[in-house]
Amino acid sequence: MPIVVNRPKLTFAEKCYLPSIFAGLAITWKHLKRALFNKGIVTMQYPEEKWDANLPDWYRGAPTLVVDENGREKCVSCQLCEFICPPRAITIKPMEIPENDKWRKVEKRPEEFDIDMARCIYCGLCEEVCPEEAIFLRKDYSITGLNRAEMVHDKKTLYKLGGVMKGLTFKWNELK
Amino acid sequence: MDTALILHFLTTPLVFLIWTTFLKTFILLNVVLGVVSVTVFAERKVSAFIQDRIGPNRVGIPMTLLGGKKDIPLWGLGQMIADPVKLLTKENFVPAGVNKFFFWLAPKLVLLPPLLVLAVLPFGSSLFGVEMTIANINVGVLFIFAVTSLSVYGITIAGWASNSKFPFIGGIRSSSQMISYELSLGLSIIPIFMVCGTLNINEIVDWQIKNGWLVAPYWPHGFSLDQLLHPKDLIHSLIAGVSLERFLLWIPMMVSFVIFLVSIFAETNRLPFDLPEAEQELVGGYHTEYSSMNFASFFLGEYAAMFAGSGAIVSIFLGGWSLPIIPDGSHGWFWGLVNIGAWFAKVSVILLFMIWIRWTLPRFRYDQLMKLGWLGFFPIALFNIFLTAIILAVVHH
Numbered sequence: 001m002p003i004v005v006n007r008p009k010l011t012f013a014e015k016c017y018l019p020s021i022f023a024g025l026a027i028t029w030k031h032l033k034r035a036l037f038n039k040g041i042v043t044m045q046y047p048e049e050k051w052d053a054n055l056p057d058w059y060r061g062a063p064t065l066v067v068d069e070n071g072r073e074k075c076v077s078c079q080l081c082e083f084i085c086p087p088r089a090i091t092i093k094p095m096e097i098p099e100n101d102k103w104r105k106v107e108k109r110p111e112e113f114d115i116d117m118a119r120c121i122y123c124g125l126c127e128e129v130c131p132e133e134a135i136f137l138r139k140d141y142s143i144t145g146l147n148r149a150e151m152v153h154d155k156k157t158l159y160k161l162g163g164v165m166k167g168l169t170f171k172w173n174e175l176k
Numbered sequence: 177m178d179t180a181l182i183l184h185f186l187t188t189p190l191v192f193l194i195w196t197t198f199l200k201t202f203i204l205l206n207v208v209l210g211v212v213s214v215t216v217f218a219e220r221k222v223s224a225f226i227q228d229r230i231g232p233n234r235v236g237i238p239m240t241l242l243g244g245k246k247d248i249p250l251w252g253l254g255q256m257i258a259d260p261v262k263l264l265t266k267e268n269f270v271p272a273g274v275n276k277f278f279f280w281l282a283p284k285l286v287l288l289p290p291l292l293v294l295a296v297l298p299f300g301s302s303l304f305g306v307e308m309t310i311a312n313i314n315v316g317v318l319f320i321f322a323v324t325s326l327s328v329y330g331i332t333i334a335g336w337a338s339n340s341k342f343p344f345i346g347g348i349r350s351s352s353q354m355i356s357y358e359l360s361l362g363l364s365i366i367p368i369f370m371v372c373g374t375l376n377i378n379e380i381v382d383w384q385i386k387n388g389w390l391v392a393p394y395w396p397h398g399f400s401l402d403q404l405l406h407p408k409d410l411i412h413s414l415i416a417g418v419s420l421e422r423f424l425l426w427i428p429m430m431v432s433f434v435i436f437l438v439s440i441f442a443e444t445n446r447l448p449f450d451l452p453e454a455e456q457e458l459v460g461g462y463h464t465e466y467s468s469m470n471f472a473s474f475f476l477g478e479y480a481a482m483f484a485g486s487g488a489i490v491s492i493f494l495g496g497w498s499l500p501i502i503p504d505g506s507h508g509w510f511w512g513l514v515n516i517g518a519w520f521a522k523v524s525v526i527l528l529f530m531i532w533i534r535w536t537l538p539r540f541r542y543d544q545l546m547k548l549g550w551l552g553f554f555p556i557a558l559f560n561i562f563l564t565a566i567i568l569a570v571v572h573h
């Protein structure tokens with residue numbers, strides 16, 4: 001059903017614009033004056049001031065690899081993340097864990113694990129798909145490099161960024 | 177011997193006129209282009225402050241590039257240099273399918289008129305006996321109207337030559353905008369001719385020095401520096417300034433001033449009348465397809481037009497280079513410089529006002545502007561002429 005909206009009857013003052021123009025000028029003048037004395041400014045001076053402390057727990061920053069509390073690499077090189085990654089940012093080279101290793105029982109681990117951060121879109125699918133809870137998106141967001149090679153995170157960097165993840169994690173948190 | 181000959185040659189009237197004119201043109205042009213980049217910076221700063229932001233505050237002296245530890249930010253003043261450098265070094269992209277000749281012509285047509293207007297504006301009294309107007313012609317105001325109307329061609333041609341829909345709409349809007357305000361712009365100025373009796377801007381300024389600024393309802397009569405020492409004369413001149421004619425004339429002068437001011441906003445395509453540009457609707461309007469220096473010409477043209485428009489407002493309504501009490505350049509070069517400074521200061525105030533308005537008011541709708549021009553300002557300006565005539569006829573005699 002159509003709703004009829006009548007045009008409001010404007011007074012002469014409203015029709016000739018001038019009063020509202022002056023009112024508007026007064027408002028902007030107030031802001032200008034305040035900002036001149038450095039008050040009421042909302043800008044955050046980025047590289048010096050950061051919002052990091054306020055990042056939420058479910059923030060999706062750079063994907064990283066983690067070790068458990070015993071220092072074992074959690075990744076078993078199943079390559080599920082490599083297959084699901086939409087922009088194909090992940091490249092894994094699996095290897096068999098040698099006979100004499102403490103974690104021989106795990107059988108496999110990555111020999112090389114590269115994530116091309118120039119490709120990664122921070123979608124978090126790798127974290128979702130990982131059956132071993134080995135890959136997590138942490139809070140680092142300022143990833144820079146001077147060329148493409150520098151933008152690739154290798155296994156060492158990934159473990160350094162990821163650190164230790166103790167115990168079981170509730171990966172299926174409703175915000176993730 | 178040689179120097180004496182050269183001096184003699186340089187001071188023969190015609191040669192003197194030629195070289196001083198060239199010198200004035202050169203200096204004014206450079207000063208104005210400098211002022212333009214300061215205006216752009218001021219615009220960014222003021223807009224930031226009005227929106228509770230900081231604005232450009234980093235680009236200063238890049239000490240880190242020279243091997244230093246820290247840059248000197250200088251409150252972001254380096255932005256004034258960084259902006260043009262960026263525009264100059266970008267690729268000047270010409271899309272396929274444009275009409276090449278007109279595409280290149282349009283930016284020049286936009287930049288030229290405002291710079292030509294500067295020629296007739298008296299930006300100071302005199303310096304070392306040289307008049308501080310590049311061309312003191314007796315149809316000054318008409319010249320301004322004639323030349324500024326040309327800038328609309330630049331915009332329309334840019335829109336048409338770009339061979340693209342948004343620039344085209346921008347160009348069309350610009351031409352229809354022009355016919356709706358240009359008329360009231362011309363009519364609003366007629367009462368001034370009736371009061372001052374001249375079309376020469378220098379003479380309008382002289383009239384205002386004698387009789388007070390046109391926007392003032394009251395002006396002390398025969399005010400001067402020595403009077404400050406003699407309170408009796410001062411009071412006498414303050415009282416002598418009160419006149420009924422002056423007060424009545426103030427009404428049409430104010431109406432003219434408001435119409436002229438608003439029309440100048442439309443003339444310079446500034447918000448609230450920047451319909452040809454309208455970033456949000458037209459992606460930048462007539463200069464959508466332009467880049468690099470061609471775009472910079474439009475940019476420069478807009479700000480130079482702002483400057484020229486403010487100069488016209490100041491010269492016609494706000495007493496030009498004159499300030500009360502301050503003597504003119506015939507009393508020594510110092511006062512000549514003060515007069516020039518006064519003119520630039522007044523122009524800066526109007527420029528700041530334009531920026532302030534831009535960040536306050538939303539854009540007018542297309543039909544609203546036409547309505548304002550045809551049904552608002554046009555009849556008011558016509559009526560204003562008759563009102564002035566009646567006041568002059570009844571009170572003057």
Ligand code: SF4
Nearest residue numbers: 085120121123124126
């Ligand atoms: S976050 Fe997404 S894009 Fe980035 S590595 Fe994981 S799956 Fe690939």
Ligand code: SF4
Nearest residue numbers: 075076078079081130
């Ligand atoms: S990170 Fe997870 S999904 Fe990726 S290879 Fe290792 S175990 Fe598999």
